Amino acid sequence: MALASGRNNGDSRDENLRNVSNDKKGRNYIYFGLGFTIIAILAMACLAMIMFSGSFQPFNGLGGITDHLPFYDNSHNEAEFEGYSGRDLILVCCSWGEELADGELTYYIEDHMIDEDRDDSGSEVDRSSIEAVTKAFTEWDSKLEGLTLSETPDRRGADIQIYFREGQNEKAGITNNYYDFYGFITKSYVRISKGAFGFAFSGNQLEQIAKHEIGHVLGLGHANFDGNLMAAQVNRGSGSVSGCELEAVYTANEWWFEKPSGSQPLYMRQPLTDHIDCR
Numbered sequence: 001m002a003l004a005s006g007r008n009n010g011d012s013r014d015e016n017l018r019n020v021s022n023d024k025k026g027r028n029y030i031y032f033g034l035g036f037t038i039i040a041i042l043a044m045a046c047l048a049m050i051m052f053s054g055s056f057q058p059f060n061g062l063g064g065i066t067d068h069l070p071f072y073d074n075s076h077n078e079a080e081f082e083g084y085s086g087r088d089l090i091l092v093c094c095s096w097g098e099e100l101a102d103g104e105l106t107y108y109i110e111d112h113m114i115d116e117d118r119d120d121s122g123s124e125v126d127r128s129s130i131e132a133v134t135k136a137f138t139e140w141d142s143k144l145e146g147l148t149l150s151e152t153p154d155r156r157g158a159d160i161q162i163y164f165r166e167g168q169n170e171k172a173g174i175t176n177n178y179y180d181f182y183g184f185i186t187k188s189y190v191r192i193s194k195g196a197f198g199f200a201f202s203g204n205q206l207e208q209i210a211k212h213e214i215g216h217v218l219g220l221g222h223a224n225f226d227g228n229l230m231a232a233q234v235n236r237g238s239g240s241v242s243g244c245e246l247e248a249v250y251t252a253n254e255w256w257f258e259k260p261s262g263s264q265p266l267y268m269r270q271p272l273t274d275h276i277d278c279r
């Protein structure tokens with residue numbers, strides 16, 4: 001009896017040891033699981049912050065298009081036109097996404113100069129420069145059928161933000177488009193130089209630069225021929241929106257523009273082509 005009892009005690013001790021060891025293992029699993037969950041949450045929070053701040057672009061077909069000044073010779077990438085010799089065309093990049101679904105894109109014009117070195121807003125922008133940009137939007141708005149471009153005082157809520165820079169730049173305009181995970185444009189930032197090489201752009205030149213940048217905003221690349229609004233160099237371009245640029249915008253955002261009138265589109269999709277022939 002005593003032996004059996006001893007054995008029993010021994011067994012139960014072992015049982016207890018096993019239980020303790022199982023408890024430890026269980027706790028280890030819990031710690032491991034908790035740690036992993038915390039790391040995963042932190043990683044997702046970091047990713048969300050980076051994406052929210054706009055520095056992470058999963059797809060960036062057109063981000064950072066930089067336009068060079070008059071007299072700035074042949075500085076853009078000619079390679080993008082390879083295979084199209086003898087044809088006049090405009091490159092088509094991308095489509096806007098759900099922001100387009102109400103048939104309206106809003107723009108905000110910042111009335112204080114930006115200074116990229118100091119990262120603060122500087123002096124007030126003169127009235128005529130703002131008018132030049134407003135006229136550029138008005139022309140696109142009046143010519144595009146099925147899309148309204150309207151000004152908003154809400155900078156954060158605007159689909160398109162326009163800024164003016166001082167004139168000591170080598171670039172007439174820069175458009176940065178931001179994209180969602182599927183490659184649809186979600187937001188545009190445009191910076192327009194007030195001048196270059198010590199001279200100020202005229203109102204007409206600013207208007208032309210703004211129209212050209214709005215072309216990029218709406219999903220266009222450059223034209224491979226002179227005399228078109230989307231020509232890569234300002235002095236070789238044109239100051240008005242012609243039928244080919246309109247056609248290119250309709251093609252870039254075809255899911256919206258090609259729907260039967262008065263109906264809602266069934267789905268969003270990227271453009272089916274990367275260029276459109278002008279003539």
Ligand SMILES: [Zn+2]
Nearest residue numbers: 065066067232
């Ligand atoms: Zn350009």
